[in-house]
Amino acid sequence: MTEGDKAPRNGGQWGRSVDLLIVGGGVMGLWAALKAARAGLDVLLVDEGRLGQGASYGHLGALMAHMPDKWNAKKQFQFDALLSLETEVRALEAETGLSTGYARTGRLIPLPKPHLRDIALRHETEARINWRAGDGRRFEWRVTDQPPVPGWSQTEGIEGGFVLDTFAARANPRGFTASLTAALRHFNNVGVAENVAVLDLDGMRSEARLSTGDIIGFGHAIVASGYQAFPMLERLLPARKTPLGMPVKGQSALLAAEIDPSLPLIFLDGLYVVPHEGAKIAIGSTSENVFDEPFATDEQLEALIRRARQLVPALKDAPVIDRWAGLRPKALARDPMVGPVPEAQRIIALTGGFKVSFGIAHRLADAALRSVLGSAEVEIPSTFRVEHHLA
Numbered sequence: 001m002t003e004g005d006k007a008p009r010n011g012g013q014w015g016r017s018v019d020l021l022i023v024g025g026g027v028m029g030l031w032a033a034l035k036a037a038r039a040g041l042d043v044l045l046v047d048e049g050r051l052g053q054g055a056s057y058g059h060l061g062a063l064m065a066h067m068p069d070k071w072n073a074k075k076q077f078q079f080d081a082l083l084s085l086e087t088e089v090r091a092l093e094a095e096t097g098l099s100t101g102y103a104r105t106g107r108l109i110p111l112p113k114p115h116l117r118d119i120a121l122r123h124e125t126e127a128r129i130n131w132r133a134g135d136g137r138r139f140e141w142r143v144t145d146q147p148p149v150p151g152w153s154q155t156e157g158i159e160g161g162f163v164l165d166t167f168a169a170r171a172n173p174r175g176f177t178a179s180l181t182a183a184l185r186h187f188n189n190v191g192v193a194e195n196v197a198v199l200d201l202d203g204m205r206s207e208a209r210l211s212t213g214d215i216i217g218f219g220h221a222i223v224a225s226g227y228q229a230f231p232m233l234e235r236l237l238p239a240r241k242t243p244l245g246m247p248v249k250g251q252s253a254l255l256a257a258e259i260d261p262s263l264p265l266i267f268l269d270g271l272y273v274v275p276h277e278g279a280k281i282a283i284g285s286t287s288e289n290v291f292d293e294p295f296a297t298d299e300q301l302e303a304l305i306r307r308a309r310q311l312v313p314a315l316k317d318a319p320v321i322d323r324w325a326g327l328r329p330k331a332l333a334r335d336p337m338v339g340p341v342p343e344a345q346r347i348i349a350l351t352g353g354f355k356v357s358f359g360i361a362h363r364l365a366d367a368a369l370r371s372v373l374g375s376a377e378v379e380i381p382s383t384f385r386v387e388h389h390l391a
């Protein structure tokens, strides 16, 4: 590493080995780094680009629970994580003085067909049972006839009414990762190396080879390199013939419009319209398993923008101020992938958040750090464990 990359940002000089090496500084790696830093570990966070500029550099930041029906351990984990995020975010904002753009503003779901209303009414009852916080708060899946404000959304062709989900929240992804990055600066036990790639992890020697030619020894390593974690983990599992996961492309846009940021985000058939602070509205997202140009936007995004303008007349002439595309990490078994790799116990997977990483990364980071810190077990659904993904 050059001196500039060698993490003097936090005043430290890094030797040839660290307690914890973290590969990838997206929302997953940043939470892991912050929590490890708070626990006093010597941490080196390495990113082949800039921190927070992989898949975590989006616009939407929708934070939503699973449907309230057929409740199970996975739905409960996500619900609890989304609840605890509120406290984590407040602490982060207090620590850094920066805004993550977080607010529990809810979600509005237009129901185009009448039969959807009957289903929604069932979910209304189920939410009463399942969407309860330990502190007594209850959240609703409320069926209503009108949107909260005329025009948000339009009502033409919406025959079943609307659902107002009062649990959903949103955050600004770029503000969120910038806050996590800023928080790391308070710790002189954290080194950050940007524009440096980890080329290989050696599970036997507990060593990493970097693109700079350096070899770094580690007590543990967390692989949080988004979709690129899959091939890195596969190299530790030579017997495995099928890939662990794949990238799924997504495109989104940011519009400028004087819209009340406390309005609920709108969700209709894969289209999200998310009001943010500062008169900005995020529109997304495509979900593309096959693509030629991973980081380019195209007509599929323009079609989404047209749909958004139709659904919300106030966006009719709103200028597009940014268009963006990124690659989400999707595990073959679909769920997040967290925990020690059976063949290399000091190497820990932390990836596969696919479309929901921002709501759960802080809890997954706790789970990933458990074997490093020897801390109490963090209950994660069994389908998140690496063993499940390998099976």
Ligand SMILES: Cc1cc2nc3c(=O)[nH]c(=O)nc-3n(C[C@H](O)[C@H](O)[C@H](O)COP(=O)(O)OP(=O)(O)OC[C@H]3O[C@@H](n4cnc5c(N)ncnc54)[C@H](O)[C@@H]3O)c2cc1C
Pocket: 023, 024, 025, 026, 027, 028, 029, 046, 047, 048, 049, 050, 051, 052, 053, 054, 055, 056, 057, 058, 059, 060, 061, 062, 063, 196, 197, 198, 199, 224, 225, 226, 227, 228, 229, 249, 250, 251, 252, 284, 285, 286, 325, 326, 327, 328, 329, 350, 351, 352, 353, 354, 355, 356, 357, 358, 359
């Ligand atoms: C259009 C779009 C909309 C989305 N909307 C939402 C949403 O509303 N809500 C939500 O929760 N999620 C959403 N997501 C998903 C979410 O953004 C991702 O799940 C999340 O960002 C993944 O975080 P990560 O830390 O795992 O990966 P990333 O953010 O991709 O971070 C991985 C990092 O690893 C680095 N890296 C890779 N290989 C190496 C290497 N060999 N050495 C060193 N560094 C390496 C990369 O440079 C990158 O910075 C959306 C995604 C997209 C694309």
